[in-house]
Amino acid sequence: MYTAVEGSRVPIRMWADPTSVEDQAMRQLHNVANLPWVHGVAVMPDVHYGKGATVGSVIAMRDAVSPAAVGVDIGCGMSAVRTSLTAADLPDDLLKLRRRIESAVPVGFGLHKTPVNPAKVHGVGGWDAFWKSFGDLHPGVQDLHDRASRQIGSLGGGNHFIEVCLEQGGDDEGRVWLMLHSGSRNIGKELAERHMAVARKLPHNADLPDPDLAVFVAGTPEMQAYRRDLFWAQDYAARNRATMVALVKQALKDVVPRTTFDDAISCHHN
Numbered sequence: 688m689y690t691a692v693e694g695s696r697v698p699i700r701m702w703a704d705p706t707s708v709e710d711q712a713m714r715q716l717h718n719v720a721n722l723p724w725v726h727g728v729a730v731m732p733d734v735h736y737g738k739g740a741t742v743g744s745v746i747a748m749r750d751a752v753s754p755a756a757v758g759v760d761i762g763c764g765m766s767a768v769r770t771s772l773t774a775a776d777l778p779d780d781l782l783k784l785r786r787r788i789e790s791a792v793p794v795g796f797g798l799h800k801t802p803v804n805p806a807k808v809h810g811v812g813g814w815d816a817f818w819k820s821f822g823d824l825h826p827g828v829q830d831l832h833d834r835a836s837r838q839i840g841s842l843g844g845g846n847h848f849i850e851v852c853l854e855q856g857g858d859d860e861g862r863v864w865l866m867l868h869s870g871s872r873n874i875g876k877e878l879a880e881r882h883m884a885v886a887r888k889l890p891h892n893a894d895l896p897d898p899d900l901a902v903f904v905a906g907t908p909e910m911q912a913y914r915r916d917l918f919w920a921q922d923y924a925a926r927n928r929a930t931m932v933a934l935v936k937q938a939l940k941d942v943v944p945r946t947t948f949d950d951a952i953s954c955h956h957n
Contacts, residue, residue: 694720694728701730711736716744718896724751724904739899750905754886754913757957759879760843761917762924763870764955766932770939771947772863774853778942781851787938788849792931795844796873798837808933810950811926817919824916827881828874835874835923840930842869849935865935865948870957871924878916885909921955928953 692699727747734743739755746756805814847869854862886901903910932951940946
């Protein structure tokens with residue numbers, strides 16, 4: 688059950704204890720609840736201070752979108768794959784598996800020496816059309832094509848992770864799963880920051896309580912350009928996760944060759 692905190696235009700529905708939320712984050716939530724375009728604000732238990740808008744909140748707007756509220760890691764999300772293995776099938780020493788995964792997937796600012804062959808990523812097509820559309824993105828990222836192509840299949844840093852985990856409870860208790868959390872890497876960040884800079888300069892955003900809450904409004908060229916790049920970056924993030932899933936699956940098969948896999952479950956939350 689949520690707690691409703693009064694906002695200027697809409698209530699702030701909090702699935703968190705309001706007294707436990709830092710003052711800076713609460714100010715951001717009230718700023719959002721006062722925006723002319725806001726339709727609803729929902730706050731998750733992990734809410735904390737962010738850029739313009741809090742991290743860990745869901746903001747519904749009518750005929751407008753705030754690129755800062757979407758975030759700089761456009762398309763960030765989770766993927767999970769259930770394997771045919773149980774805990775007893777794994778080797779007692781998991782160091783070899785860890786090293787295989789770390790060798791297959793760059794982390795932090797890392798990237799592959801050459802782009803991962805898309806043929807390794809089963810069930811994902813349209814690669815040629817996807818990369819061809821890179822030329823339609825914001826002019827400021829056009830020199831990042833090579834970096835973006837070599838970061839497909841890389842994890843990044845922060846709270847991104849790759850995990851070999853065990854199912855708890857139910858008929859499949861002890862079944863081994865592969866799970867990972869990542870997004871659109873540097874190219875998503877670069878696109879987000881460029882559009883945030885565009886939004887801050889628009890006249891309708893001049894009197895906002897925080898310039899990082901600047902929005903694009905429906906029916907404008909700026910909104911159209913942002914949505915184009917947003918959807919591309921979400922696609923990039925999904926392809927990035929699919930590529931990592933393929934690489935991690937192969938790493939596990941290298942250690943336990945008889946492993947088979949169910950279809951991946953994937954969903955983005957930015």
